[in-house]
Amino acid sequence: MIVTFESDVDRIIADRQHGSSWLVAEMIRACRSLRGDPQATGRLRDAFGRFRAIDRSMAVVHHFLDALEPTLGGDFFGALEVYEHYWSRVPERVVQTLTDQLDTGPVRLLTHSHSQVVIDALVGLLESGVDLSVWQTESHPGGEGRAALKELRRHGIEAELVPDRPTDHDLADVTALVLGMDQYTAEAFVNKVGSAGLVAALRALGKPVYVLGDPRKRVCRLGYSDALFETVPWQPGVMLVTGEGMASATRGWPRDRLMEIVRPATAPRQAPGPRADRSRVRAG
Template identity: 20%
Template sequence: MKSQLFTDILQDNFSGSGAILDAVQKQLNSFPPEQSLDIPDILKQLDKLEQTFPHFALLYHFLKTLRHFLSNKNRVQGVALKQFVEQYRKKWENTQQKAAENFLENTTVSGKNILLHSNSSAIRQLFSQMASARLFPEIWQTVSSPVNEGILQAVFLEKLGFRVHLFHEDSISQFVRQIDFALFGADLWWDNYFLNKIGTFPLALFFHHFNKPVYVLAEKRKKIALSEISEKRFQQMIHENPKPAKEILPQTENNIQVHNFYFEIIPSKFVTRFFTEE
């Protein structure tokens, strides 16, 4: 096995939790069926994944299930890993689609202007279904600093046939009056809060101030029951390590301390409704 199985994934600052999980599963499927793998080595690399993406509930759920599958074994064959991944994917493959269907059944999108933030596989799934149904609301997509992954989502939506307005989230005051509602994904949610890309909180506050709906699209796997995890693990989920300073300030300045974070906690009281697969 490669000494660094998930190298490219660990360096991915652009993808949401769904895309990261998909990449991990594809990597695990890449082993030859007959190859015998050292499980302690695999577990060490799974730990690195979780340390890098502690706030991605989808990844947490998958890795927890995988660790249980690997328990009480010393080695595992590639074919067994592939079978595990395929069984897991089959069990959960329709959850995003069902959440999207629930959203469309309960929300009017035709003729609407919709705000999107960051880059979410759940949002992409929803808008792919809209395009198939010939529903084309107007999109207001934020750039989503500091790594600007919102641009990737804007390009994806434009290729589906949507008209997209791309702007920096800091300029929301210029456009909020002409936008009908905000739609966010979520990387993690629990009790009365959810965690999402930095910038979601002020956007939600803006829409709350103007009495406009804020919706969140998220699978139930992303909801964490605090009674099922330790306080230490929960704190790891919600407290993020600072990201590279050069993303904000390319050159080093002695008396400037750069604070760069990707995620934040948002109170659910600013959300009009959560949409899941149920």
């Protein structure tokens, strides 16, 4: 079967196994394949219009579309390079923050659904010398936990598939819960259904929860499909790790104070150097 740019777009839109960071990485790869194509602008415009059908809960996807669509017909490929370069270091910064929070091991982490940011962070922890094992939930509906498990093992991580709600006895052996997220505000974050129950169970045992993402996932108001996602309020012991540092709600803190702490830093809107006056990439 011949893979075309358009069939790649179909595959990305139809994907239900991966998170928004993975989808954007695939979108960037597909778009880059059109460099040098005389019909690239028209094909990209069609693709961007179709990508808009992806659930609005996938905040990183729509950040990418909003940032790059204005450059279509201009220096799109230069802008694409600037965008990818800036955001590609988020997993590295997340790993640095998590490493500071965890002992060298043995560490057993529980994770839910299939988040590329989480997988990249876990691989980074292993490479940094943490004695790591992972429990990956089955993640129903959809069962994408099996795909996540396969990827974890491919990277050499000791990983085991577990039910979406392990028993309290089993959870006693878990060091922490590590989740991805699709979007967040100062009050709550959105992730796959089942996340709220896991957060409640881990916090009842006094275990920390780390929610990984990047500032592109910050939104003014949450919006998502109730069938697959749910809201989880920020609470003491649930830490937001965005690559810009770590923030945690503290009992008694007013919401406006939490808003101040989790507000992401805004990156420069233009690339440095000669391309700066031609690239209109919005990084934050």
